[in-house]
Amino acid sequence: MKPTHEVLIIGAGPAGLGCALALQAAGVEDVLVLDQKSIGASFESWPEQMRLLTPSFHSNAFGFADLNAISPETSPADFLNTQHPSGKDYALYLRAIVKHYEVAVETGVRVTGLRRVRDHFELETAQGPKAAKFVIWAIGEFSRPDDSGIDGADFCLHNGRVRDWEQIAAGGQQFTLIGGYESGIDAAINLMQLGKDVHLLSRGHPWDSDDPDPSRALSPHTRDRLKAALLEAPGQIRFYKNAEVQSVRPVKGGYELAVKDGQPFHSPSVPILCTGFRSALEPIRDLWEWKNGSAIFSEEADESTLTPGLFYSGPSLQHRGMLFCFIYKYRARFGVIAREIAGRLGIDIGDGLDLWKQRGFLLDDLKCCTDCQCAVEATEDQQLKQAEVIEYAVAA
Ligand SMILES: Cc1cc2nc3c(=O)[nH]c(=O)nc-3n(C[C@H](O)[C@H](O)[C@H](O)COP(=O)(O)OP(=O)(O)OC[C@H]3O[C@@H](n4cnc5c(N)ncnc54)[C@H](O)[C@@H]3O)c2cc1C
Known part of the structure; x- marks a missing residue:
């Protein structure tokens, strides 16, 4: 041809x-x-x-x-x-x-x-x-939502398939999010603003990374929104750090999430994957x-x-x-x-x-692709410290 x-x-x-x-x-x-x-x-x-x-x-x-x-x-x-x-x-x-x-x-x-x-x-x-x-x-x-790496991901909803958080919020009072970077924080803020209780489980704790590259740390816009949300309704978003979800299965009254080195986590509603693309x-x-x-x-x-x-x-x-x-x-x-x-x-x-x-x-000139640090050192974000962060329990 x-x-x-x-x-x-x-x-x-x-x-x-x-x-x-x-x-x-x-x-x-x-x-x-x-x-x-x-x-x-x-x-x-x-x-x-x-x-x-x-x-x-x-x-x-x-x-x-x-x-x-x-x-x-x-x-x-x-x-x-x-x-x-x-x-x-x-x-x-x-x-x-x-x-x-x-x-x-x-x-x-x-x-x-x-x-x-x-x-x-x-x-x-x-x-x-x-x-x-x-x-x-x-x-x-x-x-192309990425739901690889979690057995039973089909039981979850990927945030890339959400068209309106109001419709999702109508499905219950408590929501479980998997993933704590931009999409996870965005989902948490939206659900919290709709009056919902949010439990956010994340492999590490990306929300408090201070990497100077905005591709690897929360954007200033999201940080501002998160700080406002924490002030508005303290405790309504709970952050679980070092909580790596490995599988999800339906159980009576909701879903059970198996967490690496931790106790299983119970979610009463469909878990929402904020795990990237x-x-x-x-x-x-x-x-x-x-x-x-x-x-x-x-x-x-x-x-x-x-x-x-x-x-x-x-x-x-x-x-x-x-x-x-x-x-x-x-x-x-x-x-x-x-x-x-x-x-x-x-x-x-x-x-x-x-x-x-x-x-x-x-x-x-790809010299920009080198490690770049701001000349003045960032101070710790005290307002974000108000977030209720739970270290995920190591299995007994
Ligand atoms: C949740 C989220 C938030 C983001 N926020 C920002 C932000 O604030 N600022 C920013 O700069 N970037 C942001 N990004 C990054 C964002 O992905 C890109 O900026 C932008 O959407 C990518 O543009 P694109 O043209 O590559 O892809 P897209 O905008 O996705 O366009 C790809 C197009 O390809 C078409 N297509 C797909 N498959 C086929 C096929 N087989 N045949 C023909 N057509 C096809 C699709 O219909 C689509 O129209 C965000 C990304 C996500 C996921």
């Missing part, structure tokens, strides 16, 4: 669309974005109450793009008039981008297979085959090299080291141990991918990507 397009991008979320815009700026014309559902579908399915953790603020005129922008000349804060957009707000921003920049997007096209044939790629979709010289894989992680590369894992459970990306342009011409954009990206899981992190590579593809197509980019470079959307 002959290539039908120069570039096919799979996924019309911020990663796929951001790459499409960068390719446009680099002069690559024949680009098509495919999405199994709709533009910004993952954000559309966020729980009603959820907001972006990363704040939006318009400062583009000073050369600093809004943290949640996917192009150097737009700002979700300016467009949406809010600092922490909801999922639906953010999807609105993505749709506005597509319309304004006339990005070619086909929705309702699920890609079910991808293979390299000689010098191009062939894609299987329910709507028939497609082919392209280059593919950018940008399917995100949200549609799987890598976006898993559906095409054979096309990538893997090391210690993570896909390897070329430092030059986030390309597969096994399959030339196949690029990745999105939150599963990692370089030198640094996670690129926020928009402001992985967008730094949009320009790098676009420059590489344009170069291979023999296109003269001219100054097309200059603004992308100036505003941090074309980062080709």
Whole structure:
């Protein structure tokens, strides 16, 4: 089959669309974005109450793009008039981008297979085959909840499947959450604000990590919300640290959770898994090299080291141990991918990507991927110390 397009991008979320815009700026014309559902579908399915953790603020005129922008000349804060957009707000921003920049997007096209044939790629979709010289894989992680590692996870509800915490809250008075990072704390605050008693079990105690990388510690926004929640209703959220849940089974009156080195924990309601999401590369894992459970990306342009011409954009990206899981992190590579593809197509980019470079959307020096500490040492967060934290009992 002959290539039908120069570039096919799979996924019309911020990663796929951001790459499409960068390719446009680099002069690559024949680009098509495919999405199994709709533009910004993952954000559309966020729980009603959820907001972006990363704040939006318009400062583009000073050369600093809004943290949640996917192009150097737009700002979700300016467009949406809010600092922490909801999922639906953010999807609105993505749709506005597509319309304004006339990005070619086909929705309702699920890609079910991808293979390299000689010098191009062939894609299987329910709507028939497609082919392209280059593919950018940008399917995100949200549609891939990670419930591995817990026997009986099927008896639980993953937070990625929650559409509205009010509906969940109607199911009882006491809730058990498994996982204490961003999603777990967000779930705990939402349920507590709906008057529920929350028991949060976590392997370690990630809520009080003071790692300077926001990919490894609670965001300031979540910390603020948690502190307010602890003041509002002391004791209503109980934190159990070092409580690694290994299995879940239904018992009379609820569910029994087996906890490593601890007594079983009883939950009267369906336990809620806040255990994260799987890598976006898993559906095409054979096309990538893997090391210690993570896909390897070329430092030059986030390309597969096994399959030339196949690029990745999105939150599963990692370089030198640094996670690129926020928009402001992985967008730094949009320009790098676009420059590489344009170069291979023999296109003269001219100054097309200059603004992308100036505003941090074309980062080709990965020196940022080193351990970074704030010059002034953080003081202990006294307010968070008010949380009632229970060391999970070691089994007798
Ligand atoms: C709970 C949660 C909160 C987060 N909060 C923030 C935050 O505050 N700030 C931040 O910067 N980041 C945040 N993130 C990270 C977030 O994942 C990314 O910023 C963003 O959603 C990823 O964008 P994406 O384009 O890679 O994926 P998505 O937005 O998920 O888009 C992927 C698209 O691919 C489509 N797709 C999937 N499979 C296929 C297929 N087989 N064929 C065709 N199309 C397909 C989907 O329909 C979807 O539209 C959060 C993530 C989670 C899970």
